[in-house]
Amino acid sequence: MATSRLTLPWVREFIDGAGPRYLQIVAMIEEAVRAGGLRPGERLPPQRELAGRLGVDLTTVTRAYTEARHRGLIDAMTGRGSFIAARPEASAFLLDLSMNIPPPPKGVRLAEKLESGLAEVLRRSDVDLLMSYHIGAGSLADRSAGGLWLAPLLGSVDPQRVIISPGAQPALAALLGLLARPGEAVVTDRLVYPGLRTAARQRELTLLAAAGDAEGMLPEALDATLAASGARLVYLTPTIQNPTTATLSAARREALAEIVRRRDAQIIEDDPYARLAGDAPPPLAALAPERTYHVATLSKTLTPGLRTAFVVAPSARHGEALVAMLRGMVLMPSPLLTALAVHWIRLGVAEELLEGVRREAAERQRAAAEILPISGRAHPNGLHVWLPLPSHWDRHRLIEAARQEGLGVTPSDAFCIEGRAPDAVRLSLGGIPDRARLVTALRKLADILEGGHVADPLVV
Numbered sequence: 055m056a057t058s059r060l061t062l063p064w065v066r067e068f069i070d071g072a073g074p075r076y077l078q079i080v081a082m083i084e085e086a087v088r089a090g091g092l093r094p095g096e097r098l099p100p101q102r103e104l105a106g107r108l109g110v111d112l113t114t115v116t117r118a119y120t121e122a123r124h125r126g127l128i129d130a131m132t133g134r135g136s137f138i139a140a141r142p143e144a145s146a147f148l149l150d151l152s153m154n155i156p157p158p159p160k161g162v163r164l165a166e167k168l169e170s171g172l173a174e175v176l177r178r179s180d181v182d183l184l185m186s187y188h189i190g191a192g193s194l195a196d197r198s199a200g201g202l203w204l205a206p207l208l209g210s211v212d213p214q215r216v217i218i219s220p221g222a223q224p225a226l227a228a229l230l231g232l233l234a235r236p237g238e239a240v241v242t243d244r245l246v247y248p249g250l251r252t253a254a255r256q257r258e259l260t261l262l263a264a265a266g267d268a269e270g271m272l273p274e275a276l277d278a279t280l281a282a283s284g285a286r287l288v289y290l291t292p293t294i295q296n297p298t299t300a301t302l303s304a305a306r307r308e309a310l311a312e313i314v315r316r317r318d319a320q321i322i323e324d325d326p327y328a329r330l331a332g333d334a335p336p337p338l339a340a341l342a343p344e345r346t347y348h349v350a351t352l353s354k355t356l357t358p359g360l361r362t363a364f365v366v367a368p369s370a371r372h373g374e375a376l377v378a379m380l381r382g383m384v385l386m387p388s389p390l391l392t393a394l395a396v397h398w399i400r401l402g403v404a405e406e407l408l409e410g411v412r413r414e415a416a417e418r419q420r421a422a423a424e425i426l427p428i429s430g431r432a433h434p435n436g437l438h439v440w441l442p443l444p445s446h447w448d449r450h451r452l453i454e455a456a457r458q459e460g461l462g463v464t465p466s467d468a469f470c471i472e473g474r475a476p477d478a479v480r481l482s483l484g485g486i487p488d489r490a491r492l493v494t495a496l497r498k499l500a501d502i503l504e505g506g507h508v509a510d511p512l513v514v
Contacts, residue, residue, distance in 0.1 A: 062099065063255055064091045065107060066467060069450055075110055079118035081450055083127055084457075087138060088152050089248035089468035091255075098128060098136045148460035149495035153485035154296065154438050155358050156330075157418060159410025164357070167403055168394075175393045188389045191377045192218030199396040200364035203404065204350055207328055207337050214370035217377055220387040222326060222351035222363045227253040228379040229322050229347055229365075230287075234259050239285040243271055245469040245476075247296045247324065250289055263472040268431075270300040273309040277317070286319045293334040294327035294433045297469045297480040298440050301433065304335035311342040321346040326354035330412055330435055344368050347376070352395055354437065356407045361388060362395040418483040418492060425496040427504050430481070439481040447503065449477045455502045461495055 064086035068078055086092040099107070101115040108115070119136055122128045128136045158164060176184075191197060196218050201211035219225040226249060234240060236258035242250065244263035254261050262283055265275035271290065279285070290310070292302040302310070314321055321338055323346050328334040339348035351363035367373035398404040412435050419432055422439050430441040443449060449465045456463050464482070466475040481499070486492040 062104075062107065063251070065104075068108070069448070073451060073454060075108075076114050076117040076121065077454065078450065079104075079108070079115065080121050080125070080127070081453060083118075083122055083138075084125075084453075085465055085468050087127060088462070088464055090252050091248065091468075092138050094138050094140045096138045097134075098138070100135060149491060149498065150462040150485045151456075151481045151483070151495055151499070152462040152464045154354070154480070154482040155484045156354060156356065156411045156437060157414045157484040157489075158487050159356075159407050160414035160417065162407055162410035164407070167398070167407070171394050171397055171401075171403065172390075175390070175397050179393060184389050184393065186389075188386050188392075189381060190386075191216070191373060192387070192392065196392055196396050199399045200366075203329075203399050204348070204364060204366065207325075207334070207350075208340050208348070208366065211366055212370070215367050215373055217365040217367060217373050217380070218387050218392055219349075219363045219365055219380060220384055220391075221353060221361045222324065222349050223249050223253070224380060224384045225349050225363055225365050225376075226250060226322065226324065227256065228376060228383055229349070230254060230257045230259060231383075232376055232379045233320055233322070233347075234287050238287070239283050240287045240289055241276060241279050241283070241285050241319075242289040242471070243291075243295065243298075244472050245298055245466065246289070246471055247291060248468050250324070251469075251471060261471045266300070268300060269306055270295060270298075270302040271306075271310060273306065273313055276310055277313045280313070280317045280319060286317070287322065288314055288319055289322045289324065290338065291324045291326075292328075292338060293325055293331050294436045296327075297438065297464070297466070299431045299433050299436055299438065301331070301334065307335055307338055308341055311338050311346075314345060315342055319345070323348045325349065326351045327433075327436065329408060330355045330415065330437070331433055332412060332435060339366055347372075352404075355411060356395075356398075356404060359391075360395050361391050414489070415484065418489065421489070421493055422481065422483060422496055425493065425500050427500050437482060437484045439483065441479050441481055443477040443479070444503075447477065449475075449479055452479060452502065455505075456499060459498050459502065461498055461502075463499070 064082055068075055102112055105112045105115045126139055129139050130136050194213055197213040197216040200216040201213050204211055230253050239260040239262045241262050241264050243266055262279055264271050264279040266272055294301055323338045325337055337348055339346040348366040352360045367376055415435050415437055419434055430439040432439045453465050464480045466478045
Protein backbone atom coordinates (compact mmCIF):
# COMPACT_ATOMS: atom_id res chain seq x y z
CA MET A 55 0.00 0.00 0.00
CA ALA A 56 1.34 3.47 -0.85
CA THR A 57 2.63 5.52 2.05
CA SER A 58 0.33 8.46 2.84
CA ARG A 59 1.33 12.08 2.88
CA LEU A 60 0.58 12.13 6.62
CA THR A 61 3.42 9.69 7.28
CA LEU A 62 5.72 11.40 4.78
CA PRO A 63 5.17 15.13 5.41
CA TRP A 64 8.34 16.02 3.52
CA VAL A 65 6.90 14.68 0.26
CA ARG A 66 5.17 17.20 -2.01
CA GLU A 67 3.65 17.08 -5.47
CA PHE A 68 5.89 17.39 -8.53
CA ILE A 69 6.01 20.82 -10.16
CA ASP A 70 5.81 21.17 -13.92
CA GLY A 71 8.88 22.83 -15.37
CA ALA A 72 10.97 22.41 -12.21
CA GLY A 73 13.36 19.88 -13.74
CA PRO A 74 13.58 16.06 -13.90
CA ARG A 75 11.48 14.25 -11.36
CA TYR A 76 14.39 12.36 -9.83
CA LEU A 77 16.08 15.69 -9.05
CA GLN A 78 12.84 17.04 -7.58
CA ILE A 79 12.83 14.03 -5.21
CA VAL A 80 16.41 14.86 -4.20
CA ALA A 81 15.33 18.47 -3.63
CA MET A 82 12.52 17.26 -1.33
CA ILE A 83 15.07 15.36 0.77
CA GLU A 84 17.46 18.32 0.83
CA GLU A 85 14.74 20.71 1.92
CA ALA A 86 13.52 18.36 4.64
CA VAL A 87 17.07 17.89 5.99
CA ARG A 88 17.65 21.64 6.13
CA ALA A 89 14.29 22.23 7.81
CA GLY A 90 14.73 19.44 10.36
CA GLY A 91 11.90 17.33 8.97
CA LEU A 92 14.40 14.56 8.23
CA ARG A 93 17.13 14.02 10.80
CA PRO A 94 20.42 12.09 10.78
CA GLY A 95 19.77 8.36 11.14
CA GLU A 96 16.13 8.56 10.03
CA ARG A 97 15.13 5.79 7.66
CA LEU A 98 13.74 6.68 4.23
CA PRO A 99 10.87 4.63 2.79
CA PRO A 100 11.77 1.69 0.54
CA GLN A 101 12.22 2.77 -3.06
CA ARG A 102 9.22 0.81 -4.36
CA GLU A 103 6.99 2.24 -1.64
CA LEU A 104 8.04 5.82 -2.40
CA ALA A 105 7.57 5.23 -6.12
CA GLY A 106 3.99 4.14 -5.43
CA ARG A 107 3.34 7.20 -3.28
CA LEU A 108 4.66 9.56 -5.95
CA GLY A 109 3.17 7.76 -8.93
CA VAL A 110 6.52 7.29 -10.68
CA ASP A 111 8.42 4.24 -11.82
CA LEU A 112 10.96 2.52 -9.61
CA THR A 113 13.85 3.67 -11.82
CA THR A 114 13.09 7.34 -11.03
CA VAL A 115 13.31 6.75 -7.26
CA THR A 116 16.41 4.58 -7.63
CA ARG A 117 18.08 7.36 -9.59
CA ALA A 118 17.04 9.90 -6.95
CA TYR A 119 18.47 7.82 -4.08
CA THR A 120 21.70 7.33 -6.02
CA GLU A 121 22.05 11.08 -6.57
CA ALA A 122 21.25 11.71 -2.89
CA ARG A 123 24.07 9.34 -1.90
CA HIS A 124 26.47 11.12 -4.25
CA ARG A 125 25.60 14.42 -2.55
CA GLY A 126 26.25 12.95 0.90
CA LEU A 127 22.59 13.20 1.91
CA ILE A 128 21.91 9.54 2.59
CA ASP A 129 23.71 6.33 3.47
CA ALA A 130 22.62 2.95 2.11
CA MET A 131 22.94 -0.17 4.30
CA THR A 132 22.60 -3.51 2.55
CA GLY A 133 19.54 -5.34 3.77
CA ARG A 134 18.40 -2.44 5.96
CA GLY A 135 17.57 0.41 3.59
CA SER A 136 18.56 4.06 3.13
CA PHE A 137 19.09 6.48 6.00
CA ILE A 138 19.75 10.21 6.33
CA ALA A 139 23.52 10.61 6.63
CA ALA A 140 25.07 11.48 9.98
CA ARG A 141 26.69 14.49 8.33
CA PRO A 142 23.94 15.83 6.04
CA GLU A 143 24.67 17.66 2.82
CA ALA A 144 23.75 21.09 4.20
CA SER A 145 27.04 21.20 6.10
CA ALA A 146 28.92 20.60 2.84
CA PHE A 147 27.78 23.82 1.18
CA LEU A 148 30.75 26.05 0.52
CA LEU A 149 28.60 29.11 1.20
CA ASP A 150 25.62 28.30 3.40
CA LEU A 151 22.73 30.79 3.41
CA SER A 152 20.32 28.29 4.95
CA MET A 153 21.38 28.15 8.62
CA ASN A 154 19.61 30.88 10.63
CA ILE A 155 22.11 31.64 13.38
CA PRO A 156 23.61 34.90 14.65
CA PRO A 157 26.85 36.06 13.03
CA PRO A 158 30.02 36.32 15.11
CA PRO A 159 29.57 39.45 17.27
CA LYS A 160 31.34 42.43 15.80
CA GLY A 161 34.07 43.90 18.00
CA VAL A 162 33.86 41.11 20.60
CA ARG A 163 36.47 38.41 21.09
CA LEU A 164 34.10 35.50 21.68
CA ALA A 165 36.84 32.91 22.26
CA GLU A 166 38.35 35.05 25.02
CA LYS A 167 34.93 35.57 26.60
CA LEU A 168 34.36 31.81 26.58
CA GLU A 169 37.74 31.07 28.09
CA SER A 170 37.50 33.64 30.88
CA GLY A 171 33.81 32.94 31.53
CA LEU A 172 34.27 29.20 31.91
CA ALA A 173 37.34 29.71 34.09
CA GLU A 174 35.37 32.01 36.39
CA VAL A 175 32.40 29.62 36.55
CA LEU A 176 34.70 26.73 37.48
CA ARG A 177 36.52 28.86 40.05
CA ARG A 178 33.29 29.87 41.77
CA SER A 179 31.48 26.52 41.57
CA ASP A 180 31.72 23.09 43.11
CA VAL A 181 32.74 21.07 40.06
CA ASP A 182 31.21 17.84 41.39
CA LEU A 183 27.90 19.63 41.87
CA LEU A 184 28.18 21.32 38.49
CA MET A 185 28.65 17.95 36.79
CA SER A 186 25.78 16.25 38.60
CA TYR A 187 22.06 16.03 37.79
CA HIS A 188 20.11 19.29 38.13
CA ILE A 189 16.48 18.29 37.76
CA GLY A 190 13.93 21.07 37.91
CA ALA A 191 13.24 24.55 36.59
CA GLY A 192 16.72 25.80 37.48
CA SER A 193 18.10 27.37 40.63
CA LEU A 194 16.55 30.57 41.90
CA ALA A 195 19.72 32.41 40.81
CA ASP A 196 19.46 30.96 37.29
CA ARG A 197 15.79 31.86 37.01
CA SER A 198 16.41 35.35 38.35
CA ALA A 199 19.06 35.84 35.66
CA GLY A 200 16.50 34.79 33.05
CA GLY A 201 14.12 37.41 34.41
CA LEU A 202 16.90 39.99 34.28
CA TRP A 203 17.60 39.16 30.61
CA LEU A 204 13.92 39.53 29.72
CA ALA A 205 13.29 42.66 31.83
CA PRO A 206 13.73 45.05 28.84
CA LEU A 207 10.75 43.25 27.24
CA LEU A 208 8.58 42.11 30.14
CA GLY A 209 9.57 44.36 33.03
CA SER A 210 9.94 42.73 36.42
CA VAL A 211 9.37 38.96 36.22
CA ASP A 212 8.78 36.68 39.21
CA PRO A 213 11.64 34.12 39.06
CA GLN A 214 9.16 31.40 40.06
CA ARG A 215 7.56 31.80 36.63
CA VAL A 216 10.87 31.32 34.75
CA ILE A 217 11.97 27.88 33.53
CA ILE A 218 15.39 27.03 32.10
CA SER A 219 15.27 24.89 28.96
CA PRO A 220 18.11 23.44 26.84
CA GLY A 221 17.14 25.55 23.83
CA ALA A 222 13.80 26.63 22.41
CA GLN A 223 12.98 23.47 20.44
CA PRO A 224 12.57 21.19 23.51
CA ALA A 225 10.51 23.94 25.15
CA LEU A 226 8.19 24.18 22.14
CA ALA A 227 7.76 20.41 21.96
CA ALA A 228 7.05 20.24 25.69
CA LEU A 229 4.53 23.08 25.49
CA LEU A 230 2.67 21.40 22.63
CA GLY A 231 2.51 18.21 24.68
CA LEU A 232 1.32 20.11 27.73
CA LEU A 233 -1.28 22.36 26.09
CA ALA A 234 -2.81 20.18 23.35
CA ARG A 235 -3.90 16.56 23.01
CA PRO A 236 -3.15 14.40 19.95
CA GLY A 237 -5.59 15.19 17.17
CA GLU A 238 -6.18 18.77 18.31
CA ALA A 239 -5.30 21.87 16.30
CA VAL A 240 -2.88 24.75 16.79
CA VAL A 241 -3.53 28.03 14.99
CA THR A 242 -0.53 29.78 13.51
CA ASP A 243 0.71 31.63 10.42
CA ARG A 244 0.64 29.95 7.01
CA LEU A 245 4.43 30.23 6.80
CA VAL A 246 5.96 29.16 10.07
CA TYR A 247 9.18 28.08 11.80
CA PRO A 248 10.00 24.51 10.61
CA GLY A 249 10.75 23.37 14.15
CA LEU A 250 7.09 23.90 15.04
CA ARG A 251 6.04 21.70 12.12
CA THR A 252 8.35 18.95 13.35
CA ALA A 253 7.16 19.19 16.97
CA ALA A 254 3.49 19.28 15.94
CA ARG A 255 3.93 16.21 13.75
CA GLN A 256 5.60 14.34 16.59
CA ARG A 257 2.69 15.24 18.89
CA GLU A 258 0.10 14.34 16.22
CA LEU A 259 -1.29 17.87 16.17
CA THR A 260 -2.80 19.71 13.21
CA LEU A 261 -1.50 23.16 12.29
CA LEU A 262 -4.16 25.55 11.00
CA ALA A 263 -3.23 28.74 9.16
CA ALA A 264 -4.91 32.04 10.01
CA ALA A 265 -4.62 34.59 7.21
CA GLY A 266 -2.25 37.51 7.55
CA ASP A 267 -0.88 40.57 5.80
CA ALA A 268 2.53 42.23 5.60
CA GLU A 269 2.41 42.87 9.36
CA GLY A 270 1.45 39.34 10.35
CA MET A 271 -1.64 37.49 11.51
CA LEU A 272 -4.98 39.30 11.09
CA PRO A 273 -7.13 39.49 14.24
CA GLU A 274 -10.36 38.76 12.35
CA ALA A 275 -8.72 35.73 10.73
CA LEU A 276 -7.59 34.39 14.11
CA ASP A 277 -11.05 34.90 15.52
CA ALA A 278 -12.70 33.08 12.62
CA THR A 279 -10.21 30.19 12.70
CA LEU A 280 -10.59 29.67 16.44
CA ALA A 281 -14.38 29.77 16.12
CA ALA A 282 -14.54 27.36 13.19
CA SER A 283 -11.98 24.85 14.47
CA GLY A 284 -12.56 24.87 18.21
CA ALA A 285 -8.79 25.18 18.66
CA ARG A 286 -7.60 26.57 21.97
CA LEU A 287 -3.90 27.08 21.27
CA VAL A 288 -2.18 29.79 19.18
CA TYR A 289 1.50 29.90 18.18
CA LEU A 290 3.02 33.25 17.23
CA THR A 291 6.45 34.72 16.54
CA PRO A 292 5.56 38.40 16.90
CA THR A 293 8.94 39.95 16.14
CA ILE A 294 10.95 39.33 12.92
CA GLN A 295 8.81 36.31 12.13
CA ASN A 296 10.61 33.33 10.64
CA PRO A 297 10.59 33.28 7.62
CA THR A 298 8.67 36.41 6.54
CA THR A 299 10.40 38.88 8.94
CA ALA A 300 6.98 40.42 9.72
CA THR A 301 6.70 42.23 13.07
CA LEU A 302 3.30 42.74 14.69
CA SER A 303 2.56 46.33 15.72
CA ALA A 304 1.53 47.15 19.29
CA ALA A 305 -2.08 47.62 18.18
CA ARG A 306 -2.11 44.28 16.34
CA ARG A 307 -0.69 42.50 19.38
CA GLU A 308 -3.35 44.01 21.62
CA ALA A 309 -6.10 42.95 19.22
CA LEU A 310 -4.79 39.38 18.96
CA ALA A 311 -4.39 39.11 22.74
CA GLU A 312 -7.97 40.28 23.25
CA ILE A 313 -9.32 37.66 20.82
CA VAL A 314 -7.35 34.89 22.52
CA ARG A 315 -8.70 36.03 25.88
CA ARG A 316 -12.28 36.18 24.62
CA ARG A 317 -12.00 32.72 23.04
CA ASP A 318 -10.37 31.37 26.22
CA ALA A 319 -7.37 30.11 24.26
CA GLN A 320 -3.67 30.03 25.18
CA ILE A 321 -0.61 31.41 23.43
CA ILE A 322 2.85 30.03 22.80
CA GLU A 323 4.89 33.14 22.08
CA ASP A 324 8.13 32.09 20.40
CA ASP A 325 10.12 35.32 20.60
CA PRO A 326 13.78 34.62 19.76
CA TYR A 327 14.50 37.91 17.97
CA ALA A 328 12.84 40.57 20.15
CA ARG A 329 15.99 41.55 22.04
CA LEU A 330 17.98 41.54 18.82
CA ALA A 331 15.48 43.83 17.12
CA GLY A 332 15.81 46.48 19.80
CA ASP A 333 12.57 48.19 18.75
CA ALA A 334 9.93 45.53 19.34
CA PRO A 335 6.57 46.45 20.90
CA PRO A 336 5.65 44.79 24.23
CA PRO A 337 5.37 41.00 23.91
CA LEU A 338 2.04 39.21 24.11
CA ALA A 339 3.19 37.89 27.48
CA ALA A 340 3.03 41.48 28.76
CA LEU A 341 -0.50 41.94 27.34
CA ALA A 342 -2.03 38.59 28.31
CA PRO A 343 0.33 37.11 30.92
CA GLU A 344 -2.33 34.82 32.38
CA ARG A 345 -2.52 32.76 29.16
CA THR A 346 0.85 33.20 27.43
CA TYR A 347 3.99 31.06 27.55
CA HIS A 348 6.89 33.27 26.43
CA VAL A 349 9.90 31.40 24.94
CA ALA A 350 13.17 33.31 24.50
CA THR A 351 16.28 31.46 23.36
CA LEU A 352 19.84 32.76 23.49
CA SER A 353 20.62 30.82 20.30
CA LYS A 354 19.41 33.64 18.03
CA THR A 355 20.75 36.57 20.04
CA LEU A 356 24.11 35.37 21.37
CA THR A 357 25.27 31.96 20.14
CA PRO A 358 23.61 28.56 19.54
CA GLY A 359 26.33 26.83 21.54
CA LEU A 360 24.90 28.05 24.85
CA ARG A 361 21.83 25.78 24.35
CA THR A 362 19.88 27.91 26.84
CA ALA A 363 16.36 29.29 26.60
CA PHE A 364 14.09 30.95 29.14
CA VAL A 365 10.38 30.19 29.31
CA VAL A 366 8.09 32.50 31.27
CA ALA A 367 4.94 30.64 32.29
CA PRO A 368 1.64 32.27 33.29
CA SER A 369 2.25 31.26 36.92
CA ALA A 370 4.55 29.13 39.08
CA ARG A 371 1.95 26.33 38.98
CA HIS A 372 1.89 26.38 35.17
CA GLY A 373 5.68 26.33 35.20
CA GLU A 374 5.80 23.21 37.36
CA ALA A 375 3.65 21.33 34.84
CA LEU A 376 5.99 22.40 32.03
CA VAL A 377 9.05 21.29 34.02
CA ALA A 378 7.53 17.83 34.45
CA MET A 379 6.96 17.59 30.69
CA LEU A 380 10.50 18.78 29.91
CA ARG A 381 11.99 16.34 32.39
CA GLY A 382 10.45 13.42 30.54
CA MET A 383 11.96 14.65 27.26
CA VAL A 384 15.44 16.01 28.03
CA LEU A 385 15.82 15.50 31.81
CA MET A 386 17.71 18.78 32.31
CA PRO A 387 19.67 21.60 30.68
CA SER A 388 23.46 21.41 30.80
CA PRO A 389 24.43 22.87 34.21
CA LEU A 390 27.76 24.10 32.81
CA LEU A 391 26.23 25.96 29.87
CA THR A 392 23.46 27.38 32.06
CA ALA A 393 26.05 28.59 34.54
CA LEU A 394 28.03 30.29 31.75
CA ALA A 395 24.90 31.99 30.36
CA VAL A 396 23.90 33.20 33.84
CA HIS A 397 27.43 34.44 34.52
CA TRP A 398 27.45 36.40 31.26
CA ILE A 399 24.05 37.93 32.02
CA ARG A 400 25.07 38.95 35.55
CA LEU A 401 28.40 40.36 34.41
CA GLY A 402 26.99 42.30 31.45
CA VAL A 403 28.88 40.19 28.90
CA ALA A 404 25.59 38.99 27.39
CA GLU A 405 24.56 42.58 26.65
CA GLU A 406 27.98 43.21 25.09
CA LEU A 407 27.62 40.13 22.90
CA LEU A 408 24.07 41.11 21.96
CA GLU A 409 25.18 44.53 20.83
CA GLY A 410 28.03 43.00 18.83
CA VAL A 411 25.65 40.59 17.09
CA ARG A 412 23.24 43.44 16.41
CA ARG A 413 25.96 45.60 14.82
CA GLU A 414 27.19 42.76 12.62
CA ALA A 415 23.67 41.75 11.62
CA ALA A 416 22.95 45.35 10.59
CA GLU A 417 26.08 45.44 8.41
CA ARG A 418 25.07 42.20 6.74
CA GLN A 419 21.54 43.43 6.09
CA ARG A 420 22.95 46.56 4.44
CA ALA A 421 25.21 44.41 2.24
CA ALA A 422 22.28 42.20 1.20
CA ALA A 423 20.13 45.23 0.34
CA GLU A 424 22.91 46.68 -1.83
CA ILE A 425 23.86 43.45 -3.64
CA LEU A 426 20.62 41.60 -4.31
CA PRO A 427 18.95 42.69 -7.56
CA ILE A 428 15.43 42.23 -6.19
CA SER A 429 13.92 43.62 -3.01
CA GLY A 430 13.39 41.30 -0.08
CA ARG A 431 11.75 41.73 3.29
CA ALA A 432 14.00 42.18 6.29
CA HIS A 433 14.46 43.87 9.65
CA PRO A 434 17.53 46.15 9.92
CA ASN A 435 18.95 43.99 12.73
CA GLY A 436 17.51 40.65 11.60
CA LEU A 437 19.32 37.44 10.80
CA HIS A 438 17.48 36.63 7.58
CA VAL A 439 15.90 38.02 4.42
CA TRP A 440 12.64 36.81 2.92
CA LEU A 441 13.02 36.96 -0.84
CA PRO A 442 9.91 36.65 -3.05
CA LEU A 443 11.06 35.66 -6.54
CA PRO A 444 10.18 37.39 -9.81
CA SER A 445 7.71 35.64 -12.09
CA HIS A 446 10.40 34.18 -14.36
CA TRP A 447 12.02 32.30 -11.46
CA ASP A 448 10.74 29.07 -9.93
CA ARG A 449 12.05 28.44 -6.42
CA HIS A 450 13.07 24.84 -7.14
CA ARG A 451 15.09 25.84 -10.19
CA LEU A 452 16.71 28.56 -8.10
CA ILE A 453 17.62 26.05 -5.39
CA GLU A 454 19.21 23.80 -8.00
CA ALA A 455 21.09 26.69 -9.62
CA ALA A 456 22.33 27.82 -6.20
CA ARG A 457 23.44 24.30 -5.33
CA GLN A 458 25.49 24.11 -8.51
CA GLU A 459 27.31 27.23 -7.30
CA GLY A 460 27.88 25.81 -3.79
CA LEU A 461 25.15 27.95 -2.21
CA GLY A 462 22.63 26.69 0.32
CA VAL A 463 19.31 28.58 0.55
CA THR A 464 15.95 27.55 2.04
CA PRO A 465 12.80 27.42 -0.13
CA SER A 466 9.36 28.43 1.09
CA ASP A 467 8.25 24.76 1.15
CA ALA A 468 10.14 24.29 4.42
CA PHE A 469 7.79 26.77 6.13
CA CYS A 470 4.41 26.34 4.42
CA ILE A 471 1.67 24.47 6.32
CA GLU A 472 -1.24 24.98 3.94
CA GLY A 473 -1.77 25.36 0.19
CA ARG A 474 0.87 25.86 -2.47
CA ALA A 475 4.05 27.43 -1.18
CA PRO A 476 4.93 30.79 -2.73
CA ASP A 477 7.91 31.19 -5.02
CA ALA A 478 10.21 32.62 -2.37
CA VAL A 479 13.33 31.68 -0.43
CA ARG A 480 14.81 32.56 2.95
CA LEU A 481 18.38 33.80 3.01
CA SER A 482 20.13 33.50 6.37
CA LEU A 483 22.97 35.97 6.74
CA GLY A 484 24.69 34.72 9.90
CA GLY A 485 25.77 31.21 8.98
CA ILE A 486 28.86 32.30 7.01
CA PRO A 487 31.25 33.54 9.72
CA ASP A 488 33.35 35.83 7.52
CA ARG A 489 31.50 38.84 6.12
CA ALA A 490 33.65 38.96 3.00
CA ARG A 491 32.61 35.39 2.16
CA LEU A 492 28.99 36.34 2.78
CA VAL A 493 29.37 39.13 0.23
CA THR A 494 30.78 36.57 -2.21
CA ALA A 495 27.76 34.34 -1.63
CA LEU A 496 25.32 37.20 -2.11
CA ARG A 497 27.02 38.24 -5.34
CA LYS A 498 26.87 34.67 -6.65
CA LEU A 499 23.17 34.58 -5.85
CA ALA A 500 22.67 37.99 -7.50
CA ASP A 501 24.34 36.71 -10.66
CA ILE A 502 22.03 33.70 -10.68
CA LEU A 503 18.94 35.86 -10.19
CA GLU A 504 19.97 38.28 -12.92
CA GLY A 505 20.72 35.37 -15.27
CA GLY A 506 17.06 34.43 -15.16
CA HIS A 507 17.35 30.69 -15.69
CA VAL A 508 19.43 27.62 -15.06
CA ALA A 509 20.35 25.08 -17.70
CA ASP A 510 18.67 21.69 -17.49
CA PRO A 511 21.07 19.61 -15.36
CA LEU A 512 20.70 16.68 -17.80
CA VAL A 513 22.45 18.69 -20.50
CA VAL A 514 26.21 18.08 -20.36
